[in-house]
Structure formats: structure tokens, C-alpha cells
Amino acid sequence: MNTQALLQTATEPQLVSERDMANAIRALAMDAVQKANSGHPGMPMGMADVATVLFNRFIKLDPLHPQWPDRDRFVLSAGHGSMLQYALHYLIGYPDMPAEELQRFRQLGARTAGHPEYGHAQGIETTTGPLGQGIATAVGMALAERLMRERFGAEIVDHFTYAIAGDGCLQEGISHEAIDLAGHLGLSRLIVLWDNNSISIDGPTSLSTSMDQLARFRAAGFDVWDIDGHDFEAIADAIGQARETDRPSLIACRTIIGKGAPNLQGTEKTHGAPLGDAEIAAARAAIGWPHAAFEVPEAIVETWRNVARRGADQRRDWCARLAASPDMGVFKSAVAKELPETLFEELDAFRREHLEKATKVATRKASEMVLGVINKATALTVGGSADLTHSNLTLTSGMGSISARDFSGRYVHYGIREHAMAAAMNGIALHGGFIPFGGTFLAFADYARGAIRLSALMGQQVIYVMTHDSIGLGEDGPTHQPVEHLAMLRATPGIDVYRPADIIETAECWELALKHRNRPSVLVLSRQNLPMLRLAHGKENRSSRGAYVLRETAGPRAATLIATGSEVEIACAAADILRAQHGIAAAVVSMPCWELFEKQMPAYRRSILAAAPRVAIEAAARQGWDRWIGENGDFIGMNGFGASAPAADLYRHFGITPEAVVERVRKLID
Amino acid sequence: MNTQALLQTATEPQLVSERDMANAIRALAMDAVQKANSGHPGMPMGMADVATVLFNRFIKLDPLHPQWPDRDRFVLSAGHGSMLQYALHYLIGYPDMPAEELQRFRQLGARTAGHPEYGHAQGIETTTGPLGQGIATAVGMALAERLMRERFGAEIVDHFTYAIAGDGCLQEGISHEAIDLAGHLGLSRLIVLWDNNSISIDGPTSLSTSMDQLARFRAAGFDVWDIDGHDFEAIADAIGQARETDRPSLIACRTIIGKGAPNLQGTEKTHGAPLGDAEIAAARAAIGWPHAAFEVPEAIVETWRNVARRGADQRRDWCARLAASPDMGVFKSAVAKELPETLFEELDAFRREHLEKATKVATRKASEMVLGVINKATALTVGGSADLTHSNLTLTSGMGSISARDFSGRYVHYGIREHAMAAAMNGIALHGGFIPFGGTFLAFADYARGAIRLSALMGQQVIYVMTHDSIGLGEDGPTHQPVEHLAMLRATPGIDVYRPADIIETAECWELALKHRNRPSVLVLSRQNLPMLRLAHGKENRSSRGAYVLRETAGPRAATLIATGSEVEIACAAADILRAQHGIAAAVVSMPCWELFEKQMPAYRRSILAAAPRVAIEAAARQGWDRWIGENGDFIGMNGFGASAPAADLYRHFGITPEAVVERVRKLID
Known part of the structure; x- marks a missing residue:
């Protein structure tokens, strides 16, 4: 028209003027x-x-x-x-x-x-x-x-x-x-x-x-x-x-x-x-x-x-x-953002496969592998990155780049524009028909803060893929190394912050981000390789309760080590040393999502945290951890900004090592 | 030349080519x-x-x-x-x-x-x-x-x-x-x-x-x-x-x-x-x-x-x-960013005067009054606002607006550009010769995050004046009401976050921000009026230790109420009710600056926090407060985003009232 x-149409008869x-x-x-x-x-x-x-x-x-x-x-x-x-x-x-x-x-x-x-x-x-x-x-x-x-x-x-x-x-x-x-x-x-x-x-x-x-x-x-x-x-x-x-x-x-x-x-x-x-x-x-x-x-x-x-x-x-269109069903399904049940079955199979293989990859790489499954199973996802595609690993095969001449693809090169990317993803989610995800480095969540907050305030399903999540990124140094960003995101109401420890948790966290339709999620992922830590396959998505006991002790716990992401490996190593060299029984709790853990019943939370002294390990600022470790607990992480050096050197330099954990635990239970 | x-000069003789x-x-x-x-x-x-x-x-x-x-x-x-x-x-x-x-x-x-x-x-x-x-x-x-x-x-x-x-x-x-x-x-x-x-x-x-x-x-x-x-x-x-x-x-x-x-x-x-x-x-x-x-x-x-x-x-x-210039002394003093001792004497007099008058003003207004003293005593300060001059109250008389035709002034209309304002202030501080301060609403710290982080990483004396610091701003609603911003700023290493409770603390916090030469400061200020709470004048800047006992109990403490900024008034009112109606002795701790409190000796910290159960009150997210209230403490604040309504309605709606504090304290010590 x-x-x-x-x-x-609008102005006849014109008795009332504009x-x-x-x-x-x-x-x-x-x-x-x-x-x-x-x-x-x-x-x-x-x-x-x-x-x-x-x-x-x-x-x-x-x-x-x-x-x-x-x-x-x-x-x-x-x-x-x-x-x-x-x-x-x-x-x-x-x-x-x-x-x-x-x-x-x-x-x-x-x-x-x-x-x-x-x-x-x-x-x-x-x-x-x-x-x-x-x-x-x-x-x-x-x-x-x-x-x-x-x-x-x-x-x-x-x-x-x-x-x-x-x-x-x-x-x-x-x-x-x-x-x-x-x-x-x-x-x-x-x-x-x-x-x-x-x-x-x-x-x-x-x-x-x-x-x-x-x-x-x-x-x-x-x-x-x-x-x-x-x-x-x-x-x-x-x-x-x-x-x-x-x-x-x-x-x-x-x-x-x-x-x-x-x-x-x-x-x-x-x-x-x-x-x-x-x-x-x-x-x-x-x-x-x-x-x-x-x-x-x-x-x-x-x-x-x-x-x-x-x-x-x-x-x-x-x-x-619409009624006359052969696409009516698909269209309605897209508007309703319906994900096929097969997607979740395939994610389950993915977890089983990599548990068996004990796949050791960076969680950003694991995320790419999971996305391969997701993007094949549904056409709802529209991905992108703020010019860090090959670092965030947000592009999977067959997605196709979107350009002014071609809108058949599903991948947006957002450019070096984190803020507009986040706001545009809000717009895509609000418009309907798609579930947007987009990548940048976690440190550059800073640049997107204004729009991330609105994702949360509006309860939109926007999925942030934030890689290079700690000093583990190494040589790029303190400007690129997040320290306070986990605290900043966790303090923001209405947003789920996931920091998976291995490929299994990464698949679980992606599944949760897809299932939580009315809130944004942030997937916080490592640059560096991480071992597969899960011991057995269960249908249950263990990350869904926010935290769970990854390594239980044989007898009563003398200590509980709580960690997220790349530091869960360190916690496991520390528990091994404590048991083998000091006869101290320390359980390891993996805590990929604080927000989900907070929502659990107190009895569940108590069973996970337990009464024994607790040490939390996270290569980030302490803020907020006191809630989980209590007044008699301890924290190993970052006390200031990072530095430029190879990742392994930095972990040693900042004292985020199994040995440091062992020492703190021994001091605590002395 | x-x-x-x-x-x-540079290329003769030209044996080596560019x-x-x-x-x-x-x-x-x-x-x-x-x-x-x-x-x-x-x-x-x-x-x-x-x-x-x-x-x-x-x-x-x-x-x-x-x-x-x-x-x-x-x-x-x-x-x-x-x-x-x-x-x-x-x-x-x-x-x-x-x-x-x-x-x-x-x-x-x-x-x-x-x-x-x-x-x-x-x-x-x-x-x-x-x-x-x-x-x-x-x-x-x-x-x-x-x-x-x-x-x-x-x-x-x-x-x-x-x-x-x-x-x-x-x-x-x-x-x-x-x-x-x-x-x-x-x-x-x-x-x-x-x-x-x-x-x-x-x-x-x-x-x-x-x-x-x-x-x-x-x-x-x-x-x-x-x-x-x-x-x-x-x-x-x-x-x-x-x-x-x-x-x-x-x-x-x-x-x-x-x-x-x-x-x-x-x-x-x-x-x-x-x-x-x-x-x-x-x-x-x-x-x-x-x-x-x-x-x-x-x-x-x-x-x-x-x-x-x-x-x-x-x-x-x-x-x-330079040696031939009559301005040499002033120039060197400016480059060294030397503040006159008289400035601090005048700030002391300011505090004494308003203690006597019991001046009741919003802390943003108090900040303006303090700035009047500061900007008169030194020419080092260069102020500005991201188009919120009359809300942030950052302009004092005689500063003069800077424009392309006139650089004799000291006030920058930064425009609706929080990020560039923060970065430009970094540049002004790094260049030397000035101490920059600039204003916006606390919620819009989000927009400036990237540059605020660099103020901290570089240890630059940049002073952020962030007003409208909670639901207390009222009708503008959740987009303008900070909730997680205090947590975000406090989690950032190397930055002092001040949230003064009254005009006296505002003057003290400004003094500290001026004295701390190698770090940025954020002054977090209320839109709404706040009573003068300090009881007696002492030369000592009580805010300088981060937290102090504002109201001590006559006998042993049954509880400690910890608050910042506008919620200190609520804590004092709750303490009064507890004493008068329930015979419960509750001390009130004002905690304008976490970072400075963390730096105190453990004995001082223990003397302030004491052993009795603690309730913290802050109209913001809980994150981080568990460190101060301990496992048996409680927190009254925001559990989600704010809302649009008159401020008093919001405080009631979100349960941040003296009555709510009284109830929690009674439950805790039951």
C-alpha cells in the first residue's frame, strides 16, 4: 500500500486535523x-x-x-x-x-x-x-x-x-x-x-x-x-x-x-x-x-x-x-522459538561421546563443538562475534555470513562493536524468530555493559559467548584479562553466568542457556585447554543445580574445595595431593552457575557446601565468594590486575596453583 | 620550527634512509x-x-x-x-x-x-x-x-x-x-x-x-x-x-x-x-x-x-x-599537582560549620558545596559532566565553560558521552597539570566502564562524581536506578568507592579523593536529602579508615547495623527503635569506603564490626556484603531491579525501612 x-484510509472524513x-x-x-x-x-x-x-x-x-x-x-x-x-x-x-x-x-x-x-x-x-x-x-x-x-x-x-x-x-x-x-x-x-x-x-x-x-x-x-x-x-x-x-x-x-x-x-x-x-x-x-x-x-x-x-x-x-502459506507451521514455530527435542537428545549423545573420549579442549573450543550440534539441529540460532570469530569460536560450518547482498546466512560479523552487538542481539530477541548469540572477550563485557543490563532487565534470551576468561589468556596482559567481570555479571540481577570446567559442563551450560527462555546467559569460557573431569555419564544435567560435588571423599570431609571453570582442574589436583601426601579428605565442588545454585533448596546447598572448612579457587576477584566460603573459609584468586606473560607463568606468579591450595587447606584445618 | x-636537522647527512x-x-x-x-x-x-x-x-x-x-x-x-x-x-x-x-x-x-x-x-x-x-x-x-x-x-x-x-x-x-x-x-x-x-x-x-x-x-x-x-x-x-x-x-x-x-x-x-x-x-x-x-x-x-x-x-x-618565565613557580606547582594546605584547612572549617548547622542536604548538593571550597582554593581542578550538570551539581561559580573560542575556563560540557568523558579525564590526568573530575548518574557508570577500568589500572587521579545512586532517585525507574554498580566498582581493583552518608562524610570523602594521588575515586551521591548524622567535630577524617562506629551503644552491643550513604539514616532510626521499644542495644557503623576499611589492621576492623550479629543495609545488590556480615548476619537491600515511583514508595516497596531492619535484628538475636 x-x-x-x-x-x-486514515484521514477521511477529515473533520479532525492532524x-x-x-x-x-x-x-x-x-x-x-x-x-x-x-x-x-x-x-x-x-x-x-x-x-x-x-x-x-x-x-x-x-x-x-x-x-x-x-x-x-x-x-x-x-x-x-x-x-x-x-x-x-x-x-x-x-x-x-x-x-x-x-x-x-x-x-x-x-x-x-x-x-x-x-x-x-x-x-x-x-x-x-x-x-x-x-x-x-x-x-x-x-x-x-x-x-x-x-x-x-x-x-x-x-x-x-x-x-x-x-x-x-x-x-x-x-x-x-x-x-x-x-x-x-x-x-x-x-x-x-x-x-x-x-x-x-x-x-x-x-x-x-x-x-x-x-x-x-x-x-x-x-x-x-x-x-x-x-x-x-x-x-x-x-x-x-x-x-x-x-x-x-x-x-x-x-x-x-x-x-x-x-x-x-x-x-x-x-x-x-x-x-x-x-x-x-x-x-x-x-x-x-x-x-x-x-x-x-x-x-x-x-x-x-x-x-x-x-x-x-x-x-x-x-x-x-499466512493461512495460505505452506510455511505457516515453520513460521509459527520460529515465532514461538520452539527448539526440537532431538536437539537435546543430540546434546546428551554429545556428552556421552566426549565423556568416553575424555576430550581435552579449551571450553571455547568445546563451545564451538556444542554449537556445531545446536546449529545443525535448529535454524533459530543467529550467531556472531565482535570481530573475534576465530578466537571466540562462534562460527560453525554452514552458517553463512550475512551481508547486504545475502541474508540467507546466520552469522553476523558485528565488527569491533561490542555494545551495538549486545543491543542488536536484544533487538533480534525482542523481534522474535531467533535466538541470538554473540562473542567477545570477557574483559570487553565492559564495553557492552549498557546493553547487557537491558538484556537482563527485559528478560530476553540473549546468549553471550565470552571467551579468554582469566589470566589464562596469557600474554595479552591486564587490559585483556578479566578480574572483576565475573563479579560484575553475577551482581547483575536476572542474568545467568556460566563458567564451565570442561567439555561436559560446557554442553550442559549451553543446554541450560537454550532452555532458559526468559533470561540472558553468559557463557564464560577458557582460552586454554582443560581436561575432561566428569567421572560418569548420567542423563541428569549436573550443572543445572548450579553446583555439585565433582569429587566426593571416601570418608567424612575434612575440607571442601569450591571452584569454577579452569580452576576446577587445580582443585582436583589439590585434592589429590591432600589425600596422597597429607591424608586429608577434601571434596571438590564444581560451581558453574551461582545463580542456579542460589535457587536450590537450603538442604541441597548445605549438602554440597558441607560443614568442613572451605577454600574457593577462582582466577578472579574475591567479591561475592565470602557468601560460599563463610567466615572461616579462604579464597585463592586475584587480588589485583593481571599481567602479561605466558599463562602458566601467571598462574604461578599469582599463586593460583594446587600447591597453594594445599597450603591454605592445611592452615585452615590445623 | x-x-x-x-x-x-634529522636527515643530514642522509646516509641511512628512512x-x-x-x-x-x-x-x-x-x-x-x-x-x-x-x-x-x-x-x-x-x-x-x-x-x-x-x-x-x-x-x-x-x-x-x-x-x-x-x-x-x-x-x-x-x-x-x-x-x-x-x-x-x-x-x-x-x-x-x-x-x-x-x-x-x-x-x-x-x-x-x-x-x-x-x-x-x-x-x-x-x-x-x-x-x-x-x-x-x-x-x-x-x-x-x-x-x-x-x-x-x-x-x-x-x-x-x-x-x-x-x-x-x-x-x-x-x-x-x-x-x-x-x-x-x-x-x-x-x-x-x-x-x-x-x-x-x-x-x-x-x-x-x-x-x-x-x-x-x-x-x-x-x-x-x-x-x-x-x-x-x-x-x-x-x-x-x-x-x-x-x-x-x-x-x-x-x-x-x-x-x-x-x-x-x-x-x-x-x-x-x-x-x-x-x-x-x-x-x-x-x-x-x-x-x-x-x-x-x-x-x-x-x-x-x-x-x-x-x-x-x-x-x-x-x-x-621556563627559567626566564615569571610563571615558573606556578607552572612547576601545577605539573606537580600541588594542592595548597589552606584547602584542607578550609575543608576542616567547612565540616565544623555544617556540623554546627546540622545541614540537611542531598550528598550531591553537599558535594557541590564542598566543590565550591575546593575550586576556590586550587586552580588544579577541571570539572565537567556528561550533560547532567544541574543534576550532578558539578559546576561551581566562577569555573567558566570551556569552548573552542575560550579555554580560560575550567568546566567541560562533555556532552552525552560518558565513555569519552572518562577517557578524556584519564588523558587530562596523564597529561598533567590538572586533577579532573566529572559527573554522571551512577547507573551510567556502565557506559564508562572501559575507561574507568583504565583509570584504575593506570593509577590515575580521576574523580568520578556519580549521583542518583539508588532507588532513591525515584520516578526515572529501573534503567536509571543502580543496583549492581556499587558491586561492580568495588570489585574493580585499584579504585576507591566512596558512599558518604551526610554532608560531613561528603567533605571527608572529597578530601580523601584529593589526597589519594595515585588512584581514581568514585563519589557515590544521593539525589534525595539526607540529615547530618555526625555528633561531634574532630580534626580526624573519620571516613579515612573506611568504616567507623557512628552510634555506639551504652553497654555491650546486641547487634551491629552497617550501612552506607542514604541507608545510614535508616540504620540510625532502626537503632533508636530497637533501643526505645525493644531494649536492644544496636550500634551503627557507617562504612563510606570498603577499600579503605580493608586496608585497616585486623584489630581495628574487629573493633568496628564486633562479635554481635550484624545486619547490613544498602539499597543495592548484596554481593560482597557477606564478607562484612558473616555467615550469621543478614542483609537488607535490593534483590532485583528497581521500579518507577516516588522514592519513599520504593523504599517501602522494597522493604528498606527502619521497621524491616528492626524485624531482622530481632529475628537474628532471638
Whole structure:
């Protein structure tokens, strides 16, 4: 359907103007912020005209079926303007966004949180607020759309991703990574609407930037438009054209922040504080809005509801096309992210095979081997790496690289862009149809922190493959050697951090990451080879309880050694020495996942940790370990940053050796 | 001195060609990587010609006086090419870089670490390796140079900052933030040399980027050149011109990665692995280098030493100018970062005054008041914020905003660029002459993680002012409410994390941050008002021991409540209830800085924590607290992410109240 047709559908009969429609947004935004005595009226008022044209003439969605897979994705990257989104949802008629919700803006338990929170209200496609995340997440959504379209055809997958971004979004570094990736892949269905209001919190943007954003986006491979963001026809023309080009689009919308507030508009004073009763009254007069607070005339609401009617029609047509498609089953299975049961059977066979072979490989290599099984058994996985493919070992045979000319593959060369990779994976997961995984070095989780936190906050199944997980990476030195990163990830709510000790645990942890549908996982993997430590095969996934006794003592325990990943080998060696040379019975507990262990019943936890003195071994910071070792326990790990040297030298230098463990245990039980 | 003059100084008599000089770098790089069996030969070999011209004809430094304040700053942003820097240091004649150090490349204790590590060898201006950090740190150095030049004049401060950046540096988001800032401020003494070799680790850069870098840098306000990076005269012309323009410069140097290795050059195979004996032999033949491994002919070394001779002359002239300057004393004091003793006397008076007044303010407001005292007493501080000036309260009267037209001020509007702000502060601190501080919300420490870690690793006095430190920020919701950030920062080695409870502790923590010259500090501050809790004035800075008993019990303790920041008020209220209503004697320990408490003698620590059951209260994740509360203690804080609501509602909702503390204590001592 072309622009003109959409326009007619939406605006006939034209009793209510788009100006009226936009003013409804303005009024609701200033009223809600005033009532909450908190919030950001400037952006919704400034972008009301752009949003009105976008929704009134173009957007495809059905508020009664907010999960409809072929809906357009709308991302409010400038999330502080949340009242823009809530006002739209109310006006269009999302059932979960009655007027009362607008009146409860920013109150406990309201759907109308301070920033749009995924899962709080229908139609919020992603959580925004930390600037730049929205635009980068939108890149992932547009990529997922393109990949789905390649698989299922434009009859079934044919939607746009629209993102409204502010100056802050474009200043943040993540925006650079994201637009470079989008431009490179030619994601033509991505349309960024920049609220070009020249104001940020400190004052005019000229305080801090002189960037020529149009030139910058052009350099990244975008088509660009520079328009008056209060000219309805100019907005419509630009969006209409942007939909037709074969590159991603930036529409720079020159706007007046807080437009409508006669004394404050155009200044940072409208950005993040209520306008005040007097200015709101003045604004009502200025825009010709004589209605009471939160009141929108029926005719205006009715006109807005045309958006929903159009969407319902579009969805009905789409349902018919899907029903007629031979791919319907596969499509529905993809949207539901259904993994075949055979996958888990094959993983079980994989574990049995390598237990028998006692395969000794680095856990990053084990991960690659497991991925070989997974990627063969399901087409849901989309992998990638931030330019460390052959180090992270994230690419398995037959995946095929994705490029602007070929979307049949399943592997993304994300470039040296950890932050955009993580945000794009959020977007892929949120879009649906795929389970994304992506690799970098564990130390560079730092660069992706902002987006990893959102994976967790949104409960998205994003799988991080983080290799080179300790001083065990050796010569690259302290900048590349994680020390505090396990603590940082474990402290983050809602994310499972796995540090497997051998190939068997690696397969188990991958299985858990696939099965835990509503949370991100981080697989923390070694660069260096590690022996296979498991003694016998059981169907049970022993890692699933977070920690288990890998080596039990013959008699009563004199000590318990707790370790993760590459240090489990050291713990086993120490236990052997303790038994053979000192007659001390020390059990070894492998603890691949703290979060899962925390969820076990206290009795299970006690049975694993036991009463005897405990020593934990992990080539990382101590923080958090006191919880498991108790006041009388001890810890062997890193007390500061690493160093550049061969790995074996470093383990000796930092005293992370079986001998050191033996010494500490002997001191403890003396 | 103009380019031509420099050229003549350096190259007469021209017995040894720059080609020979560059080949010495190539040979040393491939030999050292081969011997270490680890490292990155491709970049040093590809950029050898550019580096030779830069050092031979332009750079100003004196290896015998590596701390000379007016030296040019050289930053190897593509830090994996560390052998380029080590080879240069050896050839120029840094006394601490004999040939033996090159042979110990990447070995334990060597100065020649895998990546350039600040403090390991003279002349390494900053630690690099995490990509993009170097270029952003260089922006801070160039800014510091410009500010110093404004203060002391070009007779004394007149140097350039050169950064060699790779494709990775330019793909990372931080580069966007950094070049936007540099272009905006017109830092004309910043010259970025881009190793434009079209290869990254995964393969050709065309796998992941289509960015027009020249257009992008132009959009940011840079002058740009596009040259053959193996044409000595083209390199010299570009650098010569770049030094003369009034904007920062990007010189895109088209190079062949691994140039000289006949069978591997131009491919990613030369990037990160030894070339192998056969290829090295072939390279020796190809470049006409018949010398043994690590051997450089005397004539070539001697020619390289001209760089040092030129630098020594330049330094001698500079010393004469400084000696003749009326500003010599002030300049030396600035370089030494000497704080006046009066500053600390005034801080003491400040504490006394507000103790008497019982001033009740948010700790962010207290910080602003303290900063008023500090910034008046010393000109060393350079402040700023990532576009949250009026929220972080980092600007005090009379500081003056820095802009491209005015460098007389002391306040940087860093823009919405937390990562570049942190890296630029590293650069300012490393450059010398200033103590930088900068603000953002604590939650957005995430965005700056990469650079914060380097502040710590390099031991630089950078002061982070991180406000809005918990759910206490209220309505902005979970994206803005830190939960795991205290744990993340505390887990990071080498950084002091302060969370003061009132205005007195805020002044104490600022004092400590100023006194601790060789480490970064993070001041974690509340948005909401907090009462003054200290009971009596003592000269002693009680925060300096990390934790102290704020409220002791009359008789023996039945319990100890430990808290930080805004939760100390809650602990005090709980102690009052426990005493008044339940006859339970609970002491209150305020613990503004874990790191300092850890450094105390065990006897002091025991006296503070005592034997009675302990409950810790902090509106953040539990991780790490078990160390202080022990196995029988309890913790009241956050078990997941926050929510959007007024602060008081959130404290109740998450059960962080005096009543909850009372209940837990009663349960514990039952």
C-alpha cells in the first residue's frame, strides 16, 4: 500500500486535523507530568507532530493483537519522552492503556513507568532510557525482520522499524556502532526520526557538539532528510520516501522542544520538569485546547482509533496470507522459538561421546563443538562475534555470513562493536524468530555493559559467548584479562553466568542457556585447554543445580574445595595431593552457575557446601565468594590486575596453583 | 620550527634512509613476536613507515627526560601493535629499553608487555589495548595541553598529541564520542594517524563496515588527509600540514598490514600471530635486511638517535624559556599537582560549620558545596559532566565553560558521552597539570566502564562524581536506578568507592579523593536529602579508615547495623527503635569506603564490626556484603531491579525501612 492510500484510509472524513491529534499528545504529556510532578514534557510536545504523522498515516499495528509478528516496530529511543508513547497508546486504543493509566504516570505499579519498560504495557517493543540503546536495538529488530523476510518471503514478513532518537542517542558512542552496522547491511526498513531540537539537559547542544549529523549518517550509508518537524506534509513526504529507498534512513526533524508552551518552549526548561500550572494554562490557550486535564474530545479519540482499524484490516489480510502459506507451521514455530527435542537428545549423545573420549579442549573450543550440534539441529540460532570469530569460536560450518547482498546466512560479523552487538542481539530477541548469540572477550563485557543490563532487565534470551576468561589468556596482559567481570555479571540481577570446567559442563551450560527462555546467559569460557573431569555419564544435567560435588571423599570431609571453570582442574589436583601426601579428605565442588545454585533448596546447598572448612579457587576477584566460603573459609584468586606473560607463568606468579591450595587447606584445618 | 627545518636537522647527512629506519622496526617487530611466540606483527610492519616519518621528522621528546612537560604525547591507540612502540623506544634510546627488553617481549616482569602499559616503561603515555581508548585519551591530553597553553602561554606549553589508531579504534563507539568532542573544541594539536589497512581480525573490514571514515571525521570537524602510508614524502606533507591547521586532524594512511612479509602481507594472518621462521626469512630477503634477529646496524641506530638529540636541544631551549618565565613557580606547582594546605584547612572549617548547622542536604548538593571550597582554593581542578550538570551539581561559580573560542575556563560540557568523558579525564590526568573530575548518574557508570577500568589500572587521579545512586532517585525507574554498580566498582581493583552518608562524610570523602594521588575515586551521591548524622567535630577524617562506629551503644552491643550513604539514616532510626521499644542495644557503623576499611589492621576492623550479629543495609545488590556480615548476619537491600515511583514508595516497596531492619535484628538475636 503506498503512502497516498494510507493517507486516505486514515484521514477521511477529515473533520479532525492532524494538528488536533498532535495537540492531544501535547496536552496529555503536560498534564501527566504535572500530575506526577515528575517527568519530561519537552520531547512529547516537540515530537507530537512527527509522531502523529507516523502513526496516523503509516504505522502498521493492531492494539488488540500487540504480538502480531508482522507489526511495525516502534522504538522510542529517547525514552525519557515516555509520555509520547503512553499518549499514543491511549489514543490508538491499546486495551491496557486507559486514561487512568496516564493519570498514574510514574507511580508504583503503573504501566506508565518513568521510561518505557518492556513488559509493563503492550506495544512497548523495548525498554529505553539509557540513551542510544533504542536506536541500536532497533538495528537488531530491522536485521531480524530482514532475515525473517529472507526465510519466509514478503507476503508474511513485511514491516518497518521506526525509531525516534534524541540528541543524546546520537551523541552516545553506541549510535556510531549501530548506524555503521545498519548502513553496512543496508537495512532499508530502518527509519530513524531524529528529534533535532538543538537542546540537551545542560542547555543548547552547541555547548557540547558541532557534529554535522546529516553528513555523519550519510557517511554510514544512510539516506537522509532534513525537514521541519512541525510541517505535517514534509514529515509525510520524508517518511514516504524513506520507506522506498534501499538504504536505512535518517529523517532529521527540526523541532521546538516543548512546542506549545508559549514561555518555555525551545529551552531546556521543558526537558525534564513539569511546566507548572500557569504555563500549562498558557499552553492550552496557545494551542487552542480548552479541554480539562486528561480530557480528549471524542472526535479526536475516534480519529486516532482509525489507526487501530487500519491495523486490524492489515492484520486480517496477513492472517489470510499466512493461512495460505505452506510455511505457516515453520513460521509459527520460529515465532514461538520452539527448539526440537532431538536437539537435546543430540546434546546428551554429545556428552556421552566426549565423556568416553575424555576430550581435552579449551571450553571455547568445546563451545564451538556444542554449537556445531545446536546449529545443525535448529535454524533459530543467529550467531556472531565482535570481530573475534576465530578466537571466540562462534562460527560453525554452514552458517553463512550475512551481508547486504545475502541474508540467507546466520552469522553476523558485528565488527569491533561490542555494545551495538549486545543491543542488536536484544533487538533480534525482542523481534522474535531467533535466538541470538554473540562473542567477545570477557574483559570487553565492559564495553557492552549498557546493553547487557537491558538484556537482563527485559528478560530476553540473549546468549553471550565470552571467551579468554582469566589470566589464562596469557600474554595479552591486564587490559585483556578479566578480574572483576565475573563479579560484575553475577551482581547483575536476572542474568545467568556460566563458567564451565570442561567439555561436559560446557554442553550442559549451553543446554541450560537454550532452555532458559526468559533470561540472558553468559557463557564464560577458557582460552586454554582443560581436561575432561566428569567421572560418569548420567542423563541428569549436573550443572543445572548450579553446583555439585565433582569429587566426593571416601570418608567424612575434612575440607571442601569450591571452584569454577579452569580452576576446577587445580582443585582436583589439590585434592589429590591432600589425600596422597597429607591424608586429608577434601571434596571438590564444581560451581558453574551461582545463580542456579542460589535457587536450590537450603538442604541441597548445605549438602554440597558441607560443614568442613572451605577454600574457593577462582582466577578472579574475591567479591561475592565470602557468601560460599563463610567466615572461616579462604579464597585463592586475584587480588589485583593481571599481567602479561605466558599463562602458566601467571598462574604461578599469582599463586593460583594446587600447591597453594594445599597450603591454605592445611592452615585452615590445623 | 617548520617542517623543512626539522627535516634537515634529522636527515643530514642522509646516509641511512628512512626506508632503512622503518625496516629496523619491521625486523624487530617480527623477531620479537616470533621469539615470544605471541603478539601482533602486522600493525608495526604496516605502520613502520608512518611512525618513522613521525618520529624522525616531527616528534619532540627527550628519552633522558621522559617526564618533560612540554614533550609531544604519542599514543598508540592500536595497542596490540605494541612492538612498534617498543622498537621505537629502543631505536631512539630510552635508557630503560635496551635490546634485551625486546627479547623479553610479553614475558613476566618485562617492560615490553603485550600491550603498552603505562608505568611499565618510560615514554608510554597511556595504557592501550582495549580499542578506542587511546584516541579518546588523546583527546583529553590535547585538551589539557590547550588549557595549559592558555594559562602559561606557548613559550612554555607548545606540544602536539599524536595518536595512531586502527580500524578497531574507529569502529568502537567511544571514537565517535571522542572525535565529536575534539572537533567541537577545535583541538588543533590533536593529530590522528589512522592505520587504514582494510583488515581486521575476522578478515577484510568490508565484512563489517562500509563507513566513509573521511566523511565521518569531516562531519565531526576534523581536517582530513588520505595518503599512501608507504610514501615517506606524502606522510611528511600530511603531518606538516596537519600541524598548521586550526582543527584536529585525521590522516588516513593507506597501508599494507604486515608489509614486508611477502606471502602474508595484506591479510589478517599477519595481525595477531608470529609469522613463522620461513616467512621471516622471506621477509628479510624481501626488504633487504640481512642482519641477524634483533640486530640493527650501528649506522641505523645512530640515525635514529638523532631524534633524541633534537629533543634534547629542544628541551634545553625550553628550560631556558621556563627559567626566564615569571610563571615558573606556578607552572612547576601545577605539573606537580600541588594542592595548597589552606584547602584542607578550609575543608576542616567547612565540616565544623555544617556540623554546627546540622545541614540537611542531598550528598550531591553537599558535594557541590564542598566543590565550591575546593575550586576556590586550587586552580588544579577541571570539572565537567556528561550533560547532567544541574543534576550532578558539578559546576561551581566562577569555573567558566570551556569552548573552542575560550579555554580560560575550567568546566567541560562533555556532552552525552560518558565513555569519552572518562577517557578524556584519564588523558587530562596523564597529561598533567590538572586533577579532573566529572559527573554522571551512577547507573551510567556502565557506559564508562572501559575507561574507568583504565583509570584504575593506570593509577590515575580521576574523580568520578556519580549521583542518583539508588532507588532513591525515584520516578526515572529501573534503567536509571543502580543496583549492581556499587558491586561492580568495588570489585574493580585499584579504585576507591566512596558512599558518604551526610554532608560531613561528603567533605571527608572529597578530601580523601584529593589526597589519594595515585588512584581514581568514585563519589557515590544521593539525589534525595539526607540529615547530618555526625555528633561531634574532630580534626580526624573519620571516613579515612573506611568504616567507623557512628552510634555506639551504652553497654555491650546486641547487634551491629552497617550501612552506607542514604541507608545510614535508616540504620540510625532502626537503632533508636530497637533501643526505645525493644531494649536492644544496636550500634551503627557507617562504612563510606570498603577499600579503605580493608586496608585497616585486623584489630581495628574487629573493633568496628564486633562479635554481635550484624545486619547490613544498602539499597543495592548484596554481593560482597557477606564478607562484612558473616555467615550469621543478614542483609537488607535490593534483590532485583528497581521500579518507577516516588522514592519513599520504593523504599517501602522494597522493604528498606527502619521497621524491616528492626524485624531482622530481632529475628537474628532471638
